[in-house]
Amino acid sequence: MTGLLATAGWQVWGKAAGGSGSGQVPRAFSPWQMATLERACAASLEDADAAVVTARELDAHFATTGAEVAPDFALALAVMEFGHAGRRFSRLSLDEAAETLDAWARSKVGVRRQIAKALRDAARFTWFGREETWAALDYDGPWIR
Amino acid sequence: MSNPRSGRFEDVVIGSGAGGAVIAARLAEAGRSVVLLEEGPRVGRADFNQREGAMYSLLYRDAGGQATADGAISVMQGRCLGGSTTINMGDVVPMETAVLQHWRHHFGWSDWGGITDDDVHRAAQRAKTDIGASRITDAEVNTNNGLLRDGAKKLGIAGQPLEHNRTGCVGSGYCLIGCAYDAKKGTHLSYVPRFEAAGGEVWCDARVDRVEHGAAGVVVSGVAVRVEAERVFVCAGTIHTPGILERSGLGGGQVGRNLSLQPQGPVLAVFPHKVDLHRGIPQSFGVDGPLEVSVERGLGGFTIEGVAGGPAMTASLVPLPMRELKPLLGLYRQSAAALCLVPDRPSGRVVWSKGRPKIHYAPTAEYTARLREALKMGARCYLEAGASAVRIPVVHGKEIRSEKDIASIDDLPLRSCDLSMISAHPQGTCRMGPDGAVGMDFKLKGTDNVYVCDASLFPTTSSTHTMVPVMTMAHLLAGQLGA
Numbered sequence: 340m341t342g343l344l345a346t347a348g349w350q351v352w353g354k355a356a357g358g359s360g361s362g363q364v365p366r367a368f369s370p371w372q373m374a375t376l377e378r379a380c381a382a383s384l385e386d387a388d389a390a391v392v393t394a395r396e397l398d399a400h401f402a403t404t405g406a407e408v409a410p411d412f413a414l415a416l417a418v419m420e421f422g423h424a425g426r427r428f429s430r431l432s433l434d435e436a437a438e439t440l441d442a443w444a445r446s447k448v449g450v451r452r453q454i455a456k457a458l459r460d461a462a463r464f465t466w467f468g469r470e471e472t473w474a475a476l477d478y479d480g481p482w483i484r
Numbered sequence: 485m486s487n488p489r490s491g492r493f494e495d496v497v498i499g500s501g502a503g504g505a506v507i508a509a510r511l512a513e514a515g516r517s518v519v520l521l522e523e524g525p526r527v528g529r530a531d532f533n534q535r536e537g538a539m540y541s542l543l544y545r546d547a548g549g550q551a552t553a554d555g556a557i558s559v560m561q562g563r564c565l566g567g568s569t570t571i572n573m574g575d576v577v578p579m580e581t582a583v584l585q586h587w588r589h590h591f592g593w594s595d596w597g598g599i600t601d602d603d604v605h606r607a608a609q610r611a612k613t614d615i616g617a618s619r620i621t622d623a624e625v626n627t628n629n630g631l632l633r634d635g636a637k638k639l640g641i642a643g644q645p646l647e648h649n650r651t652g653c654v655g656s657g658y659c660l661i662g663c664a665y666d667a668k669k670g671t672h673l674s675y676v677p678r679f680e681a682a683g684g685e686v687w688c689d690a691r692v693d694r695v696e697h698g699a700a701g702v703v704v705s706g707v708a709v710r711v712e713a714e715r716v717f718v719c720a721g722t723i724h725t726p727g728i729l730e731r732s733g734l735g736g737g738q739v740g741r742n743l744s745l746q747p748q749g750p751v752l753a754v755f756p757h758k759v760d761l762h763r764g765i766p767q768s769f770g771v772d773g774p775l776e777v778s779v780e781r782g783l784g785g786f787t788i789e790g791v792a793g794g795p796a797m798t799a800s801l802v803p804l805p806m807r808e809l810k811p812l813l814g815l816y817r818q819s820a821a822a823l824c825l826v827p828d829r830p831s832g833r834v835v836w837s838k839g840r841p842k843i844h845y846a847p848t849a850e851y852t853a854r855l856r857e858a859l860k861m862g863a864r865c866y867l868e869a870g871a872s873a874v875r876i877p878v879v880h881g882k883e884i885r886s887e888k889d890i891a892s893i894d895d896l897p898l899r900s901c902d903l904s905m906i907s908a909h910p911q912g913t914c915r916m917g918p919d920g921a922v923g924m925d926f927k928l929k930g931t932d933n934v935y936v937c938d939a940s941l942f943p944t945t946s947s948t949h950t951m952v953p954v955m956t957m958a959h960l961l962a963g964q965l966g967a
Contacts, residue, residue, distance in 0.1 A: 385806035404541055407840065408549070441805045444879050444901075452879075452901040453555035460800040467813075468537035468796035476816040478762070478795050481534030482656050483664055 364395070365402035367409045368416070373398060374429035375420040382436035383462035393466045400465075412461075415454045419443075422451075489687055490710040493519045497717040498692050498704065498728065501567020502954035503938035504719030505671035505679065506611070510962035512682035519685045519711055520676070521704070523720075524564035526688040527672070532662030536796040539661035543571050550723070552832075552843045556900040557747050559843060559907045561721055565688055566672030568721070568951070571660055572908065573767040573791075574668045575949035576617040576647040578608040578956065583946060586782035591943040592918035597925060599960055607963070611955035612647075615669045620645040624653070626764025628820045629790035631755065635865030636771040636788075643771040646789070649674075649951075655764045657792055692720070695732040697931050715933045719958075722910035722940040723834055723841050729914070729921075729936075730836045735928050738921035739914055743832030744945050745845050745907035748823040749855050750791070750801060751862035753871035754812070759820045766792035773824075773861055775948075782944045786826040786858040788865065793821070801904045802877045812875070820866060823906070824858035826851060827945045830912050843910075852898055860893050878903040909950045914940035926961045937961050 368376060373394060380397070381390035401409040420428045423439065431439060443455035466472060473480055497508040500522040508520040524543070525531075531542065540548035545561040552559065562568035581601050587593040611617075625633065625645055636643050653667040666673055680686060692706040695716055702716040718725050726740040767789050776785040793801065795816065802809050812819070832845030847855075863874040863884050874884040876893060879902050884890055896902070914936050916922040921929060922941060928934040937958050939950045946953040 383806065385810075400541075400547070404547055405549075408546065437805060444803055449554060449900055452899070456555055456803065456901045459803065463809075464796045464800040465537065467799040468535065468794075473795060476795050476813050478816055481658070483532075483534050 364399055367398050367401035367406070368413065371420070371429070372413055372416050375416045378429045378431065378436050379416070379419060379440065379458040380462040380466075381433050382440040383459040384466055385433065385437055387433055389466050390462070392469075393462050396465050397461055412457070415457055418450070419454055419458065488708045488710075489690070491519060491685075492712045493517045493685075494713060495519075495715050495717065496521065496702065496704050496711045496713040497719060499567060499719035499721060499725075499938065500565050500671060500676060500686070501562065501719065501721060501938070502569050502671060502951045503958045504717065505566070505569075505675035506955050506958035507717050507719065507937050507962055508684055509675040509679040509682065510959065510967040511965070512679050512684035514962075514967035516967070517683070518679070519687060519713075520679060521690040521692055521709065521711070522565050522567075522686065522688045523691040524562070524688065526686070527564045527566075527570065527662065529662075529664050529666050532658070532664040534656070534658045534661065534664060536661060536794045543662055550843075552745070552845045554900045557745060557845065557905045557907050559723060559745065559910055561723060561910075565676065565686070566670040568908075569670035570662060570672050572670070572951060573659055573949075574648040574650055575767060576612060576615070576649055576952050577947045577949040578612070579604070579946040579953040580777045580783070581605070582777045582779050583782050583944075585779040587917070587943050589779060591915070593916075593924065593943075595924065597964060599964075603960065603963070604956060607959035608952055608956040610959050611952050615649040615674045615955075616651045617647050617649050617952075618651075619647050620765060620768045624765055625768045626655070626761070626766070626790070627759050628761035628792065629765075629767070629769035631753075631759065631820050631869040631871075632771055632788065632790050632822055632865050633769045635867070635869035638868045639864060641771055641861070641865070643769060645768055646770050648765065648768075650765070653765060657763045657766055659766055660793070692728055693731055695728060695734065695934060697734070697934050702933055715935065717935045717937055718928075719936070719938045721938050722913050723843060725936060725938055725940045726834050726913045727836050727841055729928065734931065734934065735914065735921045736930065738919070740834045740836075742830040742912040742915050742920075742943070743834055743843070743845060744828050744830045744911045744942075745832060746825065746828050746909045746911070746945050746948075747847065747905045747907050748825050749859055749903055749905050750877055751788075751822045751824065751859055751866065751874060752802070752877055753820040753866035753874045754815050755818050755820060755870060756872050758817050760817055761790070761792045761820055762794060766790065771861070771865060773858055783827040783947070784854070786824055786854055787948055788822050788824050788858060788862045791821050791823040802875070803879045803902075803904060804881075820871065822862050822866070824855060824862055825948050826855045826858050827948065830944060832912075834913050855898070856893055856896075860890050863890050863893065876903070909939070909945070909948075911939045911942040911945055911950060915943050916941040917943055925964065935961065
């Protein structure tokens with residue numbers, strides 16, 4: 340589990356950020372991993388629609404620039420999906436997933452805190468790097484258009 | 485993938501940051517044939533689009549995600565032409581004489597080939613001149629840093645504008661993701677052009693995996709690159725220099741040890757008016773905490789400096805549930821931020837596994853105690869300047885609205901991953917000295933033609949900001965080699 344935050348998944352798809360959704364988009368994760376990732380993004384952002392877009396960008400990142408650390412991130416997703424009593428993480432409601440992620444962030448278990456931080460940081464960096472989120476922050480944006 | 489490149493030179497330098505670019509320029513200007521290898525891309529102002537996502541990917545190691553093995557501390561490092569000097573805050577802070585004396589007395593630097601403290605001072609001055617260093621004027625201190633200054637002044641705490649290496653700064657605020665106006669004079673705009681003008685070759689996208697050495701010279705090889713040379717200068721930084729050496733079977737058991745990260749902890753504040761921390765020079769004023777510099781202890785205490793991040797960095801820095809974070813983000817333009825820079829003692833190690841570094845680091849209890857004091861002072865400064873609320877971005881953190889609330893910082897758990905922490909000044913791992921991996925002649929012990937020149941050399945933390953100390957070492961090495 341070491342080196343997990345190195346997988347923190349900064350949005351790195353660069354100019355392609357936002358993605359076209361075409362068949363050419365590279366993929367790093369399997370369908371169940373994507374389901375976990377989407378739920379983790381939803382829990383981090385408390386927004387299911389934003390989670391879909393964010394998870395897709397992270398998937399593309401880990402398939403390309405972040406390929407070296409994709410196995411670590413996949414391990415984090417597996418622990419998140421299966422690492423607690425009850426249902427799989429991807430099957431929790433948005434509220435339940437957010438509560439679970441927050442509980443992990445506060446956990447006495449270091450690995451849980453590490454996973455919660457990595458997933459949350461990745462989701463938030465990716466989502467708030469997107470231009471459509473800036474108006475809500477009153478961020479006036481780059482000088483270079 | 486780059487086309488395979490190979491060649492024979494007199495010298496090969498690995499890394500184009502504060503160490504590599506300086507030694508490369510000095511060697512080339514002395515008439516040597518030199519190739520400078522940079523793992524990252526060749527970048528310039530046209531590439532810097534001021535978007536965090538794209539720029540962290542383009543310019544940073546692991547797209548900004550390099551971190552300690554426990555995930556607690558982001559270890560920021562440039563991976564592009566100019567290395568970290570392309571993406572740093574541009575702070576110019578030479579090492580103090582007392583730090584050097586600390587190393588002379590406690591780490592065997594007393595006999596340093598005749599290099600005196602004055603020589604070190606002159607080398608630092610030379611570096612400062614080369615990168616256009618100057619003191620930030622009062623008028624250039626942005627609102628965020630000005631609030632920190634004003635609060636400190638009301639509390640009777642000293643401080644001053646920092647020195648920096650910008651000329652013609654337009655105040656866009658995007659220093660951390662590449663200056664699109666060529667104001668900040670990182671090595672990509674200072675030493676690398678000099679190097680190329682002197683006939684040196686720069687090969688970017690050239691990752692080095694191994695160094696082999698023998699009496700006849702060295703062979704440096706990696707992804708689509710192979711160079712034969714008389715000498716090699718390994719300047720890949722505190723985290724990756726030991727990796728190259730370990731992969732090459734060089735340096736012995738001391739390589740990778742004695743890591744300092746000098747982690748920085750943030751303080752956030754909200755004001756009833758606009759601050760626009762993302763505009764102007766992001767790190768322009770330093771509040772003097774009880775920064776201690778002594779021959780006995782080296783560098784200790786702490787200092788507090790303004791800082792800025794774009795929306796993405798800011799949002800990822802605060803580990804609160806979204807329902808608590810969202811109202812804070814809505815006040816982005818009324819927000820202020822500072823980093824508490826707390827020098828540490830070496831307490832970490834870098835090891836290499838499956839081609840990647842694992843950065844093992846645990847802050848000491850003594851460090852954490854000083855960090856708490858720094859966080860409290862930062863909170864006091866912002867409250868005194870009129871902040872309506874202050875937040876330490878920690879999982880269990882509550883709003884701080886009064887001096888009474890500040891005491892709660894003593895109770896914050898500050899376990900691994902509780903607080904968002906950043907390291908921009910990793911040091912150590914290839915310590916220079918009688919007990920270290922590198923001799924006082926900068927040569928890796930057991931070799932005659934493998935030199936190390938970056939922050940990995942420092943026995944303890946050299947300064948609060950390492951760019952100029954590393955450049956200083958490179959100038960001293962060049963002097964030793966007659967360049």
